[in-house]
Amino acid sequence: MAGIPTLHDVARAAQVHPGTASRALNEDTRSMVSPATVERVLAAAQRLGYTANAVARGLRRQRSQTVGVLIPDLTNPMFAPIVRGIEDALSPMGFTAFVANTDNSEIKERRAFDAFRARQVDGFIFANARRDLGVIQDAFDLGVPAVLANRTTDIALFPWVAGDDDSGMRQIIEHLVELGHRRIAYIAGPQNISAGHVRTIAFRRYVEENGLSVQACPVVQGDAFDSPSGGAGVQHILQHYPTVTAIVCGNDMIAVGALAGLRDAGIACPAEMSIVGFNDMSLARDLLPSLTTVRAPMHQFGQKAAEMLLSELANNEVEKGVLLPTHLVERGSSGPAREHELAGR
Amino acid sequence: MAGIPTLHDVARAAQVHPGTASRALNEDTRSMVSPATVERVLAAAQRLGYTANAVARGLRRQRSQTVGVLIPDLTNPMFAPIVRGIEDALSPMGFTAFVANTDNSEIKERRAFDAFRARQVDGFIFANARRDLGVIQDAFDLGVPAVLANRTTDIALFPWVAGDDDSGMRQIIEHLVELGHRRIAYIAGPQNISAGHVRTIAFRRYVEENGLSVQACPVVQGDAFDSPSGGAGVQHILQHYPTVTAIVCGNDMIAVGALAGLRDAGIACPAEMSIVGFNDMSLARDLLPSLTTVRAPMHQFGQKAAEMLLSELANNEVEKGVLLPTHLVERGSSGPAREHELAGR
């Protein structure tokens, strides 16, 4: 009486057996039940305000209609759109997501993985960033369905969706070359992070392909994908590579720090130094100068990854990997190379 | 054999009854089992890699160790820290969160509410922003445990945790008055949003308490808590209230738009116009000029709200409401009132 109505209550109200009520309520078994009974059951359910207990259903059906999402940090404007995309794709299909922040720590990652497995998630979306496999290997060994979002692995254990960082970097370099830059530095993110690794390789590649001097285009290693690393990187570049006229940053947060570093050093951007970011995070356009960057469709990463996972859960064939296009967004932080390097410094 | 080991498997391996195994595995029933048996069961569980099925346990125990979180938009740098705080508080206690974005839509809100109830969440954290009650009333009527984060309701149905917006606004006005401003405009967020309402009232109050002319301190209504509203607000203010020397913004996103609007209008900030935001979102310090704003401890909102909910779920007494302190962060976007208003325009 009191409390949440159960299937039994509905069945009793409709004068049928719980089994019949279940079939009447369920879309794809409804045809087994006579129309009159269906109507009676539906009415009773309506009247009592019945909603099926997803936990009980999950137990019996052995599928919980939930997925686990591992992401470095929800708070990072870079990543939030991914989980938004995931939820936008999941919720219309009756799925919901468990989200955990890994902070790139294997401990946290594993803890979340175990917690989610205990909760019988139907699959995982790994948007965690560390380049080594960690729980991804475990998931593979255990045969747990999963999809990678915003990353790949060296050996492709799972379907993945990621941005075309290689093309993005090509566009950046070509853009800068076109503006007359010949000495371009790169502030790289950590190489143990998937994106950090890929982008550094691409930077080197396109520096070379565009006939730039590799010596004149140094790669400065940042500690993290954050703004302090950008500040430190700029300082290092100004000190050791004073002839550089443009700085490419491993991502937008690094670029934020780089812009601040330039201001601290009294160097005008883009007049004296161009800065380019990567990702086009929210607010990138609102910085001053507004940030030239490569737009990576983070929301789509999440959405597509979720769709692929659902498709896999439905036993449909699924692509081995999806590379979403990236494109350069030219804004205020990049401009023509200054004519007289070193002038006035 | 194949598949995930169950309690039965552990029991069989340890040569005990599943009931005994359950008691041995569970911290607070362990004392009912002889030490020797406990050890045997633990060893078996270890060996088989057993983890309890949280779904089955949830069904039996009638508590899922999950909570539902309703938030306007994960993607908004304003809100992400709240859910981060929630998860940081929940996960050490073995709880996990379901998160849904409401986009301030009652439809989405209700859909998520129902979905989470079906999943037998133990309680809710409402960080959704609409001022009317919506699902909060439903939760109350149904007797579902809940806590409000980053908001209150007119009638206090649930415990809440929020920032001291009133004090924050006082600090803003005092700061501006101290800088010599006497004609201060306010670009308000929507009044049907909890924060929008509270802050507008506080603005009016402290304008008055500081002896400013209410006529000289107009409130301009924004459509949303976003940057376009800030741009539109600035335009409106410049046109209709040209003597204003400082603009307070309903939140930082509005301030972002306001800063851009000033740039478009060729008005220097802070030299000709001061701008103050609200919330101190991430990147607020990285704007140019860096944004003077009120720091609201969003992460703490989430954390505290989660703690209160857990406390309530454990049947402990819980505060009726918690008001966390806010404080002004003086940065570059606010400065002395210009001497000669209208000069040169």
Next chain:
DNA sequence: GCGCACGATGCAATCGTTTGCACTGATGGT
């Protein structure tokens, strides 16, 4: 008019844990 098929429903097992209760020895007090 008989049998077969089939539509509609009931029955009961099952998913994996937890937990109140019953049972069994052994202990200890008198």
Next chain:
DNA sequence: ACCATCAGTGCAAACGATTGCATCGTGCGC
């Protein structure tokens, strides 16, 4: 020496849904 107590364990019923199988009429074909 006997009974009460108690620690330790087994038993089985839940929790709330789903689903293979059995059952029961009824209608149809021959």
